[in-house]
Amino acid sequence: MMFIDKAKIYVKGGDGGDGLVAFRREKYVPEGGPAGGDGGHGGDVIFRVDEGLRTLVDFRYQKHFKAQRGEKGRNKSRHGANADDMIVRVPPGTIVVDDDTQEVIADLTRHGQEVVIAKGGRGGRGNTRFATANNTAPSIAENGEEGQERWVILELKVMADVGLVGFPSVGKSTLLSVVSGAQPKIGAYHFTTLTPNLGVVDVGDGRSFVMADLPGLIEGAHEGVGLGHEFLRHVERTRLIIHVVDMGATEGRDPFDDWVKINEELKLYNAKLEERPQIIAANKMDIPEAQKLLEQFKERLTEIGLDIPVYPISAVSRAGVQELMYKAMDLLEAIPEAPVVEEVTELEERKVYRLETEEDEFTVRRDNDVFIIESPGIEKLVKRTNFSTHESVMRFARILRKKGIDKALRDRGAKDGQTIRIGDFEFEFVEQE
Structure with missing residues (x-):
């Protein structure tokens, strides 16, 4: 995607x-x-x-x-x-x-x-x-x-460099909105994000990367349950995963179990995803129980012998978010570029065409007592003419006569002294003897 x-x-x-x-x-x-x-x-x-x-x-x-x-x-x-x-x-x-x-x-x-x-x-x-x-x-x-x-x-x-994964409502959309210009629709219910939201994260030191908030995941996704395959296809293309965990356990679930379940779904879909670099964003640290749960989470990670960076953050108050983005940027710079898989989009189906204008063509129309000449070539000529000298004015008049504009004005009923307008420039029509 x-x-x-x-x-x-x-x-x-x-x-x-x-x-x-x-x-x-x-x-x-x-x-x-x-x-x-x-x-x-x-x-x-x-x-x-x-x-x-x-x-x-x-x-x-x-x-x-x-x-x-x-x-x-x-x-x-x-x-x-x-x-x-x-x-x-x-x-x-x-x-x-x-x-x-x-x-x-x-x-x-x-x-x-x-x-x-x-x-x-x-x-x-x-x-x-x-x-x-x-x-x-x-x-x-x-x-x-x-x-x-x-x-x-x-x-x-663009391919997303970083994919945000996590259970629904853990704060992925909120995190994306505070670190980038993206404005995802955010709601306090499951599956708010049905299509990926893209944000460009400006780290602030001249570096930037693309982050996608991917649709929420449920068990069975690797079998296509819910938005399963759609979600997993997006994750497959990212170079780094930020796994957002609700460390406040606001929905009564165990943060560590959530983390294990989603990793299992990723692995069942594509074993290579298990090797994809990952950062854990321990979100909702502003909730009182979060600190205790974070310590338990880290202990359980150590028990299973995993050394994955865990960054405590609060997406709402932005605490810890900048450090998380610096870490993501540093990791991206160390990861080799993934090959871009081209997909046809509506951009490629557009026709490329050029607009040609015939500079000598002109039209004359009347607006009450004013005659208006419309022509890209003549309007250019007006802008290039310096009307402060008599000779330049006479040359301009000769060119109009040669192009047949005098005759066209007479045919439309222009009389001596009437106003002629070309672009922003107005002058009086003078009948030649």
């Missing part, structure tokens, strides 16, 4: 630097030509697979990733510097999904694999690039393009 760890984050490529309007000012060159350089490109946001990572826990603390913008163009026709890309490390097995379109952008599996998730904007062209035979000293420069921005969902198929 695979579990899905999820995170939602915002990524934005860096904006491109603006192009520069500049002219040569040299002593013996009275008519200096254009000398404004192009702006630098904005940085990309790139996801890179790092096999040292196992969970998405880092994305709980940082949810916004913005690359730097490019430098502005410089004089003497020099380019502004391109911005550095932003590298975001993700664990192998991460699937990246666009939050708006639900498009699968990338499936990252190999160590070192990289994919651009948000592209940086191109730098604007400086006035050097607009010189022609007819206009040898243009005052035109473009603004840098905006970087791509999007919300993405990261989904990671």
